[in-house]
Amino acid sequence: MAGWTIHQGRAVHLGLDNIDTDQLIPARFMSTPRAEGYGQFLLHDLRSDPEFPLNRHRDVSILVAGRNFGTGSSREAAVYALFDAGFRAVIAPSFGDIFAANAVNNGLLPARVSDDAQAELAAFLAAEPAEITIDLNTRTIALDDRTFPFDVDESWRTKLINGWDDIDLTRQHADKIAAFAACRAFSEPWVFPTASD
Amino acid sequence: MSPKTLYDKIWDAHVAHEAEDGTCLLYIDRHLVHEVTSPQAFEGLRMTGRKVRAPEKTIAVPDHNVPTTAGREDPSNMTEDSAIQVAALDKNAKDFGIHYYPVSDIRQGIVHIVGPEQGWTLPGMTVVCGDSHTATHGAFGALAHGIGTSEVEHVLATQTLIQKKSKNMKVEVTGKLRPGVTAKDITLSVIGATGTAGGTGYVIEYCGEAIRDLSMEGRMTVCNMAIEGGARAGLIAPDEKTFEYCMGRPHAPKGAQWEAAMEWWKTLYSDDDAEWDKVITLKGEDIAPVVTWGTSPEDVLPITANVPAAEDFEGGKVGAAQRSLEYMGLTPGTPLAEVEIDTVFIGSCTNGRIEDLRAAAAILKGKKKKEGLRAMVVPGSGLVRAQAEEEGLADIFIEAGFEWRLAGCSMCLAMNPDQLAPGERCAATSNRNFEGRQGRGGRTHLMSPAMAAAAALTGRLTDVRKLS
Numbered sequence: 001m002a003g004w005t006i007h008q009g010r011a012v013h014l015g016l017d018n019i020d021t022d023q024l025i026p027a028r029f030m031s032t033p034r035a036e037g038y039g040q041f042l043l044h045d046l047r048s049d050p051e052f053p054l055n056r057h058r059d060v061s062i063l064v065a066g067r068n069f070g071t072g073s074s075r076e077a078a079v080y081a082l083f084d085a086g087f088r089a090v091i092a093p094s095f096g097d098i099f100a101a102n103a104v105n106n107g108l109l110p111a112r113v114s115d116d117a118q119a120e121l122a123a124f125l126a127a128e129p130a131e132i133t134i135d136l137n138t139r140t141i142a143l144d145d146r147t148f149p150f151d152v153d154e155s156w157r158t159k160l161i162n163g164w165d166d167i168d169l170t171r172q173h174a175d176k177i178a179a180f181a182a183c184r185a186f187s188e189p190w191v192f193p194t195a196s197d
Numbered sequence: 198m199s200p201k202t203l204y205d206k207i208w209d210a211h212v213a214h215e216a217e218d219g220t221c222l223l224y225i226d227r228h229l230v231h232e233v234t235s236p237q238a239f240e241g242l243r244m245t246g247r248k249v250r251a252p253e254k255t256i257a258v259p260d261h262n263v264p265t266t267a268g269r270e271d272p273s274n275m276t277e278d279s280a281i282q283v284a285a286l287d288k289n290a291k292d293f294g295i296h297y298y299p300v301s302d303i304r305q306g307i308v309h310i311v312g313p314e315q316g317w318t319l320p321g322m323t324v325v326c327g328d329s330h331t332a333t334h335g336a337f338g339a340l341a342h343g344i345g346t347s348e349v350e351h352v353l354a355t356q357t358l359i360q361k362k363s364k365n366m367k368v369e370v371t372g373k374l375r376p377g378v379t380a381k382d383i384t385l386s387v388i389g390a391t392g393t394a395g396g397t398g399y400v401i402e403y404c405g406e407a408i409r410d411l412s413m414e415g416r417m418t419v420c421n422m423a424i425e426g427g428a429r430a431g432l433i434a435p436d437e438k439t440f441e442y443c444m445g446r447p448h449a450p451k452g453a454q455w456e457a458a459m460e461w462w463k464t465l466y467s468d469d470d471a472e473w474d475k476v477i478t479l480k481g482e483d484i485a486p487v488v489t490w491g492t493s494p495e496d497v498l499p500i501t502a503n504v505p506a507a508e509d510f511e512g513g514k515v516g517a518a519q520r521s522l523e524y525m526g527l528t529p530g531t532p533l534a535e536v537e538i539d540t541v542f543i544g545s546c547t548n549g550r551i552e553d554l555r556a557a558a559a560i561l562k563g564k565k566k567k568e569g570l571r572a573m574v575v576p577g578s579g580l581v582r583a584q585a586e587e588e589g590l591a592d593i594f595i596e597a598g599f600e601w602r603l604a605g606c607s608m609c610l611a612m613n614p615d616q617l618a619p620g621e622r623c624a625a626t627s628n629r630n631f632e633g634r635q636g637r638g639g640r641t642h643l644m645s646p647a648m649a650a651a652a653a654l655t656g657r658l659t660d661v662r663k664l665s
Contacts, residue, residue: 016520017513018393018493022631027612030233031262031278045633066513068394071427072631073610074329075234076345097397097429098329102345153361155220166347167247170222170355173214177357180213180224190450190458191226191322193253 001107003163004136007088009061011132011143012053013125017066019043021099024070024078038077039085054085057129064121065092070099070110079106089134091141091150093118104156107163109134111141111150121148136161200468202365203434204400207340207465211323213357222357226322226339229308230257230295230349232286233612234327238350239289248293250356255295256317259283260307262613263300265575265602270301279613293353306578306604309333309546313417314578316446320435320462325352330546330628331430332423336416337443338435338465340400343424363429364474366399367467370407372481377662379486379556380415381548381626381645383407384422386484389497391477396428399475402467403433407481413442414552421547422628425494434466488533488658489630489643491521496630500648500660504531524632525640526620533658536642540623541572541653542635543646544602545609548626549577551584553646558590560650560661566598567656573600573615575607597653611636624652 029041046052054060063082069092070078079102082090089109100110111134113121124130124143133142134150136157141148152160159166170177185192201209214222228251235257242249249255262279263269272280283300290297298305304315309330312318320338325331329343344358352358368387387403388395401423408419416433423431440459443449450458485499496518498505506529507519522529527536543549543557554576566572574594576582582604585591591601608615609627617623617639626649627634630641642658651659 017517020493020629020631022610022629022634026633026637027261027610028616028637030612031276031282033278033281034237045637068397068427071393072329072424072629074327074331074343074345076237076327076347079345094394094397097427098343098345098424102347105345105347155216155218155361166351166359167245167354170351170357170359173222174355177213177222177224177355181356184224188321188458188461190319190454193448 010129011062012060013064021072021078025081038080042081042085070096076102117148200470202467202471229326232259232282233261241350252294258298265605303579310577316449329424333421335420335432366475369405379645380418384419396426401428401431414550542608542625544575545627547628557646557650558593561597566653575602
């Protein structure tokens with residue numbers, strides 16, 4: 001996964017709360033190999049309306065959405081769909097927990113903003129998408145001469161900037177994990193079955 | 198020692214490493230795997246030459262996209278992509294040496310039903326699965342998280358999950374439930390009260406007399422839908438019912454190990470003076486049999502209510518309600534009990550256990566479903582199916598005109614042949630009523646198994662209390 005610090009791109013507003021994972025990608029597409037690209041499935045059933053914002057504006061990479069974005073299932077495919085469609089950030093007042101973790105694991109920023117900031121951004125973007133700059137260093141969103149702060153967990157911010165592979169990082173603690181497991185295998189042997197159990 | 202919640206205790210017992218910023222490596226005791234969210238994770242292991250760190254703690258079963266009709270061992274009865282995913286799970290299970298229950302095994306079923314049934318899920322454990330309804334296992338006093346595919350790969354490779362600790366939320370349901378009210382009505386009513394984001398950032402512990410009175414099956418139903426309230430995990434403190442359920446299961450401890458386990462399990466409760474970040478209290482006697490009317494699990498009303506109007510809501514919910522009503526094809530003011538349905542689905546990880554089938558069969562016994570209605574019962578596992586056949590429940594369903602299916606996720610999520618057609622309206626015992634969840638354009642009303650059975654008899658949403 002490639003890291004990034006500043007992303008500049010056109011932002012589109014989607015004025016709905018509770019965009020759930022089943023809308024982000026209906027389950028019937030989830031058996032498709034990733035190599036085929038998941039961008040075509042993003043918000044598939046909502047896009048049957050030609051006036052849907054994502055149909056009118058194709059060259060966008062930032063989504064400004066309503067509350068509780070990504071609520072629902074653990075399907076990482078919801079993030080694949082956004083990423084493969086070219087999105088690098090979603091700006092919303094709140095996110096589904098599992099969705100947000102999945103987003104960060106794919107280099108997609110879930111940027112939490114206040115309701116007021118969301119409303120202002122929405123007003124700016126109501127008619128047309130506009131160019132926005134997101135800076136992970138300063139945790140700010142810049143639009144024209146305005147800036148809005150956003151929140152993202154500190155460890156997630158670091159990970160997005162560095163593009164780290166979690167598994168590599170965790171394996172640095174392999175000895176500690178092994179010692180922890182050995183200790184518990186002694187005190188809680190029923191948790192540690194042998195392969196033949 | 199400072200007082201702790203149940204969540205605190207399980208968390209503390211599993212932190213293998215804590216970074217300075219509080220991010221922890223949580224040791225994972227059981228990793229459940231299914232065919233849809235795992236192929237990329239195994240592929241990642243292959244590409245990096247990594248092994249499964251603890252194959253003896255990793256259990257795989259196909260459930261999401263397998264058909265639930267006879268002949269399903271034949272891949273030509275699946276879409277090509279689904280067949281590829283099931284074949285990949287077969288291969289990955291063999292190559293990496295993990296436990297596996299293929300469709301030809303009577304123990305196959307929905308991963309969240311198989312785990313407890315086989316004794317993989319035990320009190321005090323950490324359990325993860327690439328599925329948000331992993332919360333189900335919290336019914337045993339296990340900390341159970343749904344995770345994404347990147348995290349599945351991380352757990353496969355390291356047997357740990359990177360987590361920051363969540364906040365503690367207590368949901369207390371006091372007193373006794375009234376007749377006709379079930380675990381499903383509790384869990385839907387809680388979501389109706391908190392909203393779908395009310396639990397975001399929290400782990401919920403469900404407690405109170407009405408929760409204690411539930412069977413293990415009922416407790417699993419309650420915890421299953423913690424995620425619909427936004428919480429990544431739900432918990433119930435283990436007690437004698439939990440221990441009795443676990444005892445003798447194939448992978449539960451035996452003899453001296455059982456005794457040692459019991460010593461630890463009996464400490465798994467929230468201390469009296471533990472601190473909570475959020476507390477919600479519901480009175481058991483206030484809970485009615487409920488149904489959902491909209492396209493969010495928080496759109497919950499008693500069956501005696503009328504379809505609401507968008508103006509009944511405030512803020513952003515006005516537009517959402519308007520959109521829901523249009524999608525659902527409902528007119529405000531219509532009594533919910535007059536809404537006609539054309540499909541009944543009994544099953545899923547929420548309500549596909551033996552107690553759920555008993556509750557539905559008790560309503561259907563000696564009766565016939567409404568003519569023209571499509572009705573199916575999908576047991577949660579091959580073993581639930583076998584038990585239901587032994588108890589005569591299958592005969593009741595078949596005589597009532599239901600299809601008696603094989604185990605799987607089926608019509609809960611529209612990624613196998615069981616789907617709603619556009620505009621079809623379903624009384625469902627599953628967990629999500631999102632737009633298109635059961636099939637593009639399909640309309641879902643969530644409810645308990647008894648309520649779904651009642652709806653099958655009348656052809657409309659029905660107050661089960663009026664049937665008896």
